[in-house]
Amino acid sequence: MAIDRKEQIYSTARSLFSERGYHATTVRDIARELNLQGGSLYAHILSKEDVLWEIVNRAADQFLASVEPIVASNLPPSQKLRAMIRAHIGVVAADLADATIFLHEWKFLGEERRQSVAARRNQYESLYRQVVEDGIHSGDFAPANPKMAALLVLSAVNWLPQWYNPGGPLSPDEVADVFSELILRGLERICTA
Amino acid sequence: MAIDRKEQIYSTARSLFSERGYHATTVRDIARELNLQGGSLYAHILSKEDVLWEIVNRAADQFLASVEPIVASNLPPSQKLRAMIRAHIGVVAADLADATIFLHEWKFLGEERRQSVAARRNQYESLYRQVVEDGIHSGDFAPANPKMAALLVLSAVNWLPQWYNPGGPLSPDEVADVFSELILRGLERICTA
DNA sequence: CGGGTAACCTAACAAGCGTTAGTTTCAGCG
DNA sequence: CGCTGAAACTAACGCTTGTTAGGTTACCCG
Numbered sequence A, B: 001m002a003i004d005r006k007e008q009i010y011s012t013a014r015s016l017f018s019e020r021g022y023h024a025t026t027v028r029d030i031a032r033e034l035n036l037q038g039g040s041l042y043a044h045i046l047s048k049e050d051v052l053w054e055i056v057n058r059a060a061d062q063f064l065a066s067v068e069p070i071v072a073s074n075l076p077p078s079q080k081l082r083a084m085i086r087a088h089i090g091v092v093a094a095d096l097a098d099a100t101i102f103l104h105e106w107k108f109l110g111e112e113r114r115q116s117v118a119a120r121r122n123q124y125e126s127l128y129r130q131v132v133e134d135g136i137h138s139g140d141f142a143p144a145n146p147k148m149a150a151l152l153v154l155s156a157v158n159w160l161p162q163w164y165n166p167g168g169p170l171s172p173d174e175v176a177d178v179f180s181e182l183i184l185r186g187l188e189r190i191c192t193a
Numbered sequence C: 001c002g003g004g005t006a007a008c009c010t011a012a013c014a015a016g017c018g019t020t021a022g023t024t025t026c027a028g029c030g
Numbered sequence D: 001c002g003c004t005g006a007a008a009c010t011a012a013c014g015c016t017t018g019t020t021a022g023g024t025t026a027c028c029c030g
Helices: A005-020 A027-033 A038-043 A048-072 A077-094 A096-108 A111-138 A146-162 A172-185 B005-020 B027-033 B038-043 B048-072 B077-094 B096-108 B111-138 B146-162 B172-185
Strands: none
Touching: A005 A027, A005 A048, A005 A096, A027 A038, A048 A077, A048 A096, A048 A111, A077 A096, A077 A111, A077 A146, A077 A172, A096 A111, A096 A146, A111 A146, A146 A172, A146 B146, A146 B172, A172 B146, B005 B027, B005 B048, B005 B096, B027 B038, B048 B077, B048 B096, B048 B111, B077 B096, B077 B111, B077 B146, B077 B172, B096 B111, B096 B146, B111 B146, B146 B172
8 A cells, every 4th residue: 555654744734734833733633543552754844834835835836837827818898807706715725734824824834935935825816916907907997096906806715714624505606606696796776776 | 100911912813823833833932922831821811712803803803893784774785795795805904914913823723612603604695695695686787696696706806815915005995995906897907999 | 006908029840831952763875 | 475665653863832930130019
């Protein structure tokens, strides 16, 4: 049985880091979950921080990879935004823990690594900003404040891990569609009888 | 000079807990900021967790107190929602640290206290849900999914502490108005030429 | 002036942390 | 069978954690 202990460690760490937070999770906690002694992990990992680093980076990869092709496509802005929200929520739903760690626990990396993650997070957010700005300039969107409009979208998708339950009544795509509709068309009844 | 050391401790803890997180902040960190020794704090506090408890509870008070009178008023739903968003952002802007701790660090309280906070958070969120549902039932809002619509509003206000800078170009009220407009009227240009 | 008290310091406690070194176990293979 | 290597264990390291006990300072009130 070619069990990959390293991956098991990452997987366990993902659960615990996202549940309790990085600092409240000890190396021995992770080991216990795998029926190991604390020190035994160091046959597979270099340090606790390295584990966090690997998890955060993989999550960043997932989010960026899911959204970049959509930005690069030539869909109209509103379709792009819908597709991006769908893609993002798909990634979140596939692993809530990854998303939580990517959003919150990355702060506990060392200076250098933290900056690297901050850059990728900014990169991700700027993709949303870019689509919103394109939509406003092309006239597809109302002449809103583009920064604030992008922030509204990002707020919606970034807050998702705090409440979304994959076993709940709405599928990831359904959640995405409802949010897209609300963001694009608004809540107030102004155009219909 | 009647300096209230207890309040100074709370204030320092607020900064540090919100910057580094509860577990990454040590009692000695707080003391150092006040030119004290670690143990000296215990003349004023009972435990580190008690400090967190006090901070979280005060923040919960602030948020609830700012929004409850609006819900109880007889404004139309859309005006209520605008006023609530204004009130919330006002509280956030008055102390970003409080908001961050209220949203994230409360999880590290002991079982009993954590449940008490969870209840108050639910109470707060249900106020928004209630206003949205009223608006939908009265016909002021489009017949959207009320849970999701409330979640969109809550996402926007809950994500605020992550990006809002009180020294930035937009005043709290301006931010609130822009968000209100976007949420109520939507981003897409559908009713205008 | 003198006694009390609140605030602080020093020093230490037990427990827990991330991490390392040395040793044991055991399957795979000549 | 005996060797090899990986993977686990035990045991400890140096340090930090939250917290406490006991002594010292300094100020208020009679």
